[in-house]
Amino acid sequence: MKEKSIGFYKRLILSVTAALILVPTTFSLFLFHQNQKLKEKPDNTVLADDVVTVGATQLEPAAISKAQPMLGYQLLYPDFKADFHGFSDMMTASKQVFLTFDDGPSMGTASLLDLLKSKDVKATFFVTGKSNRWLCDQLKRAVSEGHEVGMHSYSHRYKAIYASMYMLLDDFYHDFLYIKNETGQAPAILRFPGGSINIFNAASYQTMISEMLRRGFVYYDWNVSAGDTVAKAAAQDISANVINGVRLCWGPAVVLLHDNGSPALEAALTVVIDTLSKEGYVFRKLDSSIKPPAFVYPD
Ligand SMILES: [Zn+2]
Incomplete structure (x- = not known):
């Protein structure tokens, strides 16, 4: 056992x-x-x-x-794209002015829209994300009154947006959905914050541009700067910058302005629109058929 x-x-x-x-x-x-x-x-x-x-x-x-x-x-984001149908021949016609307003909507958007309406001028708004309901409603009004609304990033935080392609796409896709939801129209155009080349994307701007183009979007820099964000910019300085800049343009002028509620802006715009209209200039809004003026890139 x-x-x-x-x-x-x-x-x-x-x-x-x-x-x-x-x-x-x-x-x-x-x-x-x-x-x-x-x-x-x-x-x-x-x-x-x-x-x-x-x-x-x-x-x-x-x-x-x-x-x-x-x-x-x-x-990423397979629905983040636009249908591009080519550029129109309209851009060969000179004496065209495209007023573009960045950074809105703002508390000044409503009176800016009133002014444009009274002058029968159509313009372009490159907008950033806002949560205030009244501000968001201004986008719908802009579209219903015949203006164009394009993307300008959701956060407008340069450092974050330009940190990587993933950050750029995430931020712009957010702006794309925001505009689409508020206006009922998906945007097809954009303006990069700081322009298509700036100190935050100097090493990666080519990749960023080509990815937006691959998705069918058209980006717009500018060939006239109003200088309206310069501290204490007076109305007469802003109007002089725009009028002189437009007169110097060989082709159509794309004018950089800001929708920031500045009182000087509206006074300046009245002079700009009245003066240039008398000289035979036509004010139009951008759409993706308008060939953009190119920045000068480093060689
Ligand atoms: Zn901006």
């Missing part, structure tokens, strides 16, 4: 020892095998037999080209 129980315990100890050796060894071999399999996949390439999850967006494998793997950010 005693010998029997010694034999039983011997077998038990042997079995437990064998299990303690075999189980971790098998598990280690399994992990090693899995690791080898993962290493065989190129890590920067999207494989067509995978469902890819990027951020909150999940794409079906069919959307991914095996021959030309897309970069991660290109897969």
Whole structure:
């Protein structure tokens, strides 16, 4: 009986020892095998037999080209795009002025819209995100009165927006949805905060521009600056900057102004519109068929 129980315990100890050796060894071999399999996949390439999850967006494998793997950010927000139908010949006509107002809507938007209405002038608003209901309603009014509303980023925080392609797209997509929800029209044009090249995107502006173009958007810099954000800018300085700048333009003038509720702005605009209209200039709004003036880029 005693010998029997010694034999039983011997077998038990042997079995437990064998299990303690075999189980971790098998598990280690399994992990090693899995690791080898993962290493065989190129890590920067999207494989067509995978469902890819990027951020909150999940794409079906069919959307991914095996021959030309897309970069991660290109897969983001597949509905963030516009239909581009080419540029019109209208831009060859001179004596055209495109007034553009950045950074709105503001507390001054309503009276700015009143002024434009009284002068029968259509303009373009490059807007940023606002949560105030009254401000948001101004976007709807601008569109209903025939003006164009384009994107200017949601946050207008240069450092964050230009930190990466992911940050840029996330911010602009937010602005895109905001405009679409408030006005019922998806924007097709944009202005980069600080212009298409600035000190925050000097190393990446080409990628940022080409990605927006790939998605069908047209971006607008400017060839006339009103200087209306200069501290204590007087109405007569603003109007002189615009009028002289427009007269110097070879082709159509795209004028940078700001929708910031400045009282000097409206006084200046009245002079600008009256003076240039008398000289035969026509005021128009931008749309993606208007070929934009190009900034001078470093060589
Ligand atoms: Zn701005």
